[in-house]
Amino acid sequence: xxxxxxxxLSIGQIAERTGLxxxxxxxxxxxxxxxxxxxxxxxxxxxxxxxxxxxFVMIAQQLGLSISDIxxxxxxxxxxxxxxxxxxxxxxxxxxxxxxxxxAALELMRDRLYGCIGCGCLSLTNCALYNPEDRAxxxxxxxxxxxxxxxNAPHI
Amino acid sequence: xxxxxxxxLSIGQIAERTGLxxxxxxxxxxxxxxxxxxxxxxxxxxxxxxxxxxxFVMIAQQLGLSISDIxxxxxxxxxxxxxxxxxxxxxxxxxxxxxxxxxAALELMRDRLYGCIGCGCLSLTNCALYNPEDRAxxxxxxxxxxxxxxxNAPHI
DNA sequence: TCTTGACCTGAAGTTAGGTTGAGGTTTTAG
DNA sequence: CTAAAACCTCAACCTAACTTCAGGTCAAGA
Numbered sequence: 001x002x003x004x005x006x007x008x009l010s011i012g013q014i015a016e017r018t019g020l021x022x023x024x025x026x027x028x029x030x031x032x033x034x035x036x037x038x039x040x041x042x043x044x045x046x047x048x049x050x051x052x053x054x055x056f057v058m059i060a061q062q063l064g065l066s067i068s069d070i071x072x073x074x075x076x077x078x079x080x081x082x083x084x085x086x087x088x089x090x091x092x093x094x095x096x097x098x099x100x101x102x103x104a105a106l107e108l109m110r111d112r113l114y115g116c117i118g119c120g121c122l123s124l125t126n127c128a129l130y131n132p133e134d135r136a137x138x139x140x141x142x143x144x145x146x147x148x149x150x151x152n153a154p155h156i
Numbered sequence: 157x158x159x160x161x162x163x164x165l166s167i168g169q170i171a172e173r174t175g176l177x178x179x180x181x182x183x184x185x186x187x188x189x190x191x192x193x194x195x196x197x198x199x200x201x202x203x204x205x206x207x208x209x210x211x212f213v214m215i216a217q218q219l220g221l222s223i224s225d226i227x228x229x230x231x232x233x234x235x236x237x238x239x240x241x242x243x244x245x246x247x248x249x250x251x252x253x254x255x256x257x258x259x260a261a262l263e264l265m266r267d268r269l270y271g272c273i274g275c276g277c278l279s280l281t282n283c284a285l286y287n288p289e290d291r292a293x294x295x296x297x298x299x300x301x302x303x304x305x306x307x308n309a310p311h312i
Numbered sequence: 313t314c315t316t317g318a319c320c321t322g323a324a325g326t327t328a329g330g331t332t333g334a335g336g337t338t339t340t341a342g
Numbered sequence: 343c344t345a346a347a348a349c350c351t352c353a354a355c356c357t358a359a360c361t362t363c364a365g366g367t368c369a370a371g372a
Contacts, residue, residue, distance in 0.1 A: 012348065023331055041338045043349055062265070092269055099266045103259055109218070110255045113248055168318065179361055197368050199319055
């Protein structure tokens with residue numbers, strides 16, 4: 001599948017097609033997300049599949065993946081290189097799970113918040129709002145009741 | 157409500173109570189989120205209400221507010237200073253709306269992704285996944301069809 | 313009193329994801 | 343052939359939200 005001469009794209013053309021800034025595309029190259037060839041003058045020459053590859057990068061970013069997450073995803077492709085339809089089917093299923101998880105976490109937070117709206121105690125242990133991921137679930141100092149100024153304020 | 161001597165807390169005590177790092181608490185002070193007094197030796201002395209105030213900061217951060225957002229919220233309090241129950245009722249209602257919005261955005265993205273799972277075209281215009289906030293809704297260059305390598309690939 | 317632990321300031325470093333600028337080369341249109 | 347547009351590299355800068363460090367001060371217990 002070596003592309004014919006006309007299929008090569010300059011960085012400017014890639015930028016125009018994807019909507020990315022040229023500087024961003026060059027940055028992605030330093031992060032190993034694309035690997036264009038060079039022409040005799042040293043300028044980058046992209047294949048058309050790189051548009052698809054960069055589209056994947058943009059979509060994955062919207063889904064909250066970091067650059068290195070994305071790098072990992074792309075490196076893990078059985079076929080390496082640019083994602084195919086089949087790759088995409090697999091990855092998008094995984095992405096969907098991520099979204100579902102995020103939604104679930106937000107719903108949990110919403111419900112906790114709802115339970116606290118009338119309260120106002122702002123107790124860090126009671127509200128549990130400040131650590132939706134249950135960070136520091138058993139991180140020293142024992143059970144702390146962080147009640148601000150009024151330890152006897154009604155809760156709910 | 158000037159606190160009695162025993163109600164003053166050192167920065168280390170505040171850190172222990174809130175779970176925040178001392179450096180973070182000092183940083184929040186530079187950002188105007190807390191304003192402790194000083195003792196004769198120049199050391200910070202906090203009131204008990206500052207625990208509540210910092211709890212609010214942590215909760216708001218979990219909800220995605222930036223430091224300056226939080227600063228704005230705190231400054232906008234009618235009663236100024238530390239949030240009371242009534243303040244909290246108002247703000248938490250607003251917070252809840254933010255969460256609902258985030259959930260709605262994610263659900264939209266999930267549905268779009270669902271429609272794309274079998275496809276694999278990764279077309280930036282068709283999938284619309286890469287811009288859930290409809291960024292660049294009409295940002296020059298006219299309608300672009302970003303089809304990667306095969307402009308005739310079937311979509312869905 | 314002495315020592316140790318807690319605290320102070322200000323500057324610099326950190327991570328992520330890029331952008332901007334300087335100074336120079338290549339490509340392309342006329 | 344020439345001028346302008348596009349491209350190149352490398353280094354420095356940017357924001358957010360902190361952390362770390364160096365060098366010095368304060369407070370509390372034996």
